[in-house]
Amino acid sequence: MADKHQKRILTVLGISLIVILIFSISLNFYSKDQGVIITGIKAFNIDISNLTKKEAIAKILPETTALLKQPITLQIENKIVLLPLDQTGLTFAVEKTIDQAYQLGRNGNIFQKAITKAKAKFFGINLPLIPNWDDAKLKDNLKKNLTPYEQAAIDAAYLISEDNQITIQAGKNGRAIDLDRIISQIKALDILKPEPIIISCKEVSPVNSTVELEKYKITGLLVNYSTIFDPYEVNRTENIRLAVQKLNGKLVKPGETFSFNDTVGPRSPADGYKIAPIFVKGQIVNDFGGGICQVSSTLYNALLLADLPIIERNNHDLAVKYVPRGLDATVCYGILDLKFKNDTDGYILIKCKIEQNSLIFNLYGQVKANREVIISTSSDYSQVIVTWRTVKFDGNISKKEKISSSHYLN
Numbered sequence: 001m002a003d004k005h006q007k008r009i010l011t012v013l014g015i016s017l018i019v020i021l022i023f024s025i026s027l028n029f030y031s032k033d034q035g036v037i038i039t040g041i042k043a044f045n046i047d048i049s050n051l052t053k054k055e056a057i058a059k060i061l062p063e064t065t066a067l068l069k070q071p072i073t074l075q076i077e078n079k080i081v082l083l084p085l086d087q088t089g090l091t092f093a094v095e096k097t098i099d100q101a102y103q104l105g106r107n108g109n110i111f112q113k114a115i116t117k118a119k120a121k122f123f124g125i126n127l128p129l130i131p132n133w134d135d136a137k138l139k140d141n142l143k144k145n146l147t148p149y150e151q152a153a154i155d156a157a158y159l160i161s162e163d164n165q166i167t168i169q170a171g172k173n174g175r176a177i178d179l180d181r182i183i184s185q186i187k188a189l190d191i192l193k194p195e196p197i198i199i200s201c202k203e204v205s206p207v208n209s210t211v212e213l214e215k216y217k218i219t220g221l222l223v224n225y226s227t228i229f230d231p232y233e234v235n236r237t238e239n240i241r242l243a244v245q246k247l248n249g250k251l252v253k254p255g256e257t258f259s260f261n262d263t264v265g266p267r268s269p270a271d272g273y274k275i276a277p278i279f280v281k282g283q284i285v286n287d288f289g290g291g292i293c294q295v296s297s298t299l300y301n302a303l304l305l306a307d308l309p310i311i312e313r314n315n316h317d318l319a320v321k322y323v324p325r326g327l328d329a330t331v332c333y334g335i336l337d338l339k340f341k342n343d344t345d346g347y348i349l350i351k352c353k354i355e356q357n358s359l360i361f362n363l364y365g366q367v368k369a370n371r372e373v374i375i376s377t378s379s380d381y382s383q384v385i386v387t388w389r390t391v392k393f394d395g396n397i398s399k400k401e402k403i404s405s406s407h408y409l410n
Helices: 002-031 053-067 094-103 110-123 135-149 179-187 210-215 234-247 260-264 292-305
Strands: 041-043 071-076 079-084 090-092 125-127 131-133 157-160 166-169 174-176 197-199 202-204 220-228 250-252 257-259 275-280 283-288 310-312 339-341 348-355 358-365 371-381 384-393 396-407
Touching: 041 094, 053 094, 071 135, 079 135, 094 125, 110 125, 135 179, 157 358, 166 210, 179 197, 220 292, 234 260, 234 275, 234 292, 234 348, 257 260, 260 292, 292 310, 292 348, 292 358, 292 371
Parallel strands: 041 125, 071 197
Antiparallel strands: 071 079, 090 131, 157 166, 174 202, 220 358, 250 348, 257 339, 275 283, 310 339, 348 358, 371 384, 384 396
């Protein structure tokens, strides 16, 4: 009986060893690397089973190229904008996806490889294509397509009649599109079945409303001052025009100190300024921005007549022809400036323009009734000019102050 039992055990062990051997050989053969993507693998719903990486890429690329020709639908109000995917900056990392597909069934031990192969064969594995977005290109193309549907807000503005009566033109709300939000929505789309994106515009209020302008307390013309220039001096005239363009419409808040240089900016060729005569150390030379000092001097005289405090002013070395001695104001960017302070409780509006051969400055603000400002000059001794400002109300002197002493070489 013992021998029969022992033989039975040996038989079972032998059969078991044979089964294990056969299973190991089969498992090893099943897990053997065939150099192709395993059965049951799809990428982007496209079957790439039993293909080499090169073959799989060649199969996928035409499909992705065709897909990128399809448009995304953007709906704004009752209008439709179609934006092809290839204009969104979208590309697909095809090679990376195929590399991932190729690694399936090749990682891990023999059992893990076999399980992955079985899972792919019986249940299938579908790898999504990896999208790469060029945010700058996407935003740029969205701007090009959607800008026509936006509208800039229009600020309330002062309307000034020929007789200097001031009224306020009401501002208008604008509308804008949130591009960053749309970009997020596009990136979240199912690229295979993209749903239309509904775009809503947000209302944009003007920076300056009618209510805001009413708070500025600008009631009328404070002062007008003009000088004459030679329009046939083409470069000089262009420099004057550029400075006027920067100054016109400038608003100076109550308590604010205004800087001519900060407002006008550098007088360089990059900013459009031309070479024209300027004064340097008592001599006339040619340099960029010649003529700008006539602009600052004209403004300076307007500021004096408006009874505004002058914080910084410098006279030329040589007397100029366009304003009287003692009433010029030279400027040099980064060195010499013209500054004044708005010491009123309302805003000061600077309006300036060129008419034929006249440079004209109008200053608007809170008008004080029955005020008269007189600017006078006197010579204390050779080549020194003292400037005085006298302010009268109802004919009575309320203030007389020395403004400056100016010394000239000629």
